Amino acid sequence: MDHRSPRVEVDRGVCIGSGICVGSAPAFFRLDGGRARVRDDAPPDQTVLDVADSCPVEAISVLEP
Incomplete structure (x- = not known):
């Protein structure tokens, strides 16, 4: 059984810096x-x-392990 966590990536070329991710999960994201x-x-x-899922420009991807 695979217990690895999914990998989360931010496409910084798409990101507009809205800060929603930082405001909602500051322990995980930073600007x-x-x-x-x-x-x-x-x-x-x-x-x-x-x-x-709430990123306004869909710059955050969740990749399964």
Whole structure:
């Protein structure tokens, strides 16, 4: 059985820096240069997966392990 977490990526070329992801999941996302970036030290949880769905420009991808 595979217990690895999904991988979350931000396409910084698409990101508009709205900050919705940072405001909703600050332990997982941060703004860097006006664009979202995933923090390396936090595994995704359900909140992060929900935030990915709410990105206004669909810049956040959830990739299954």
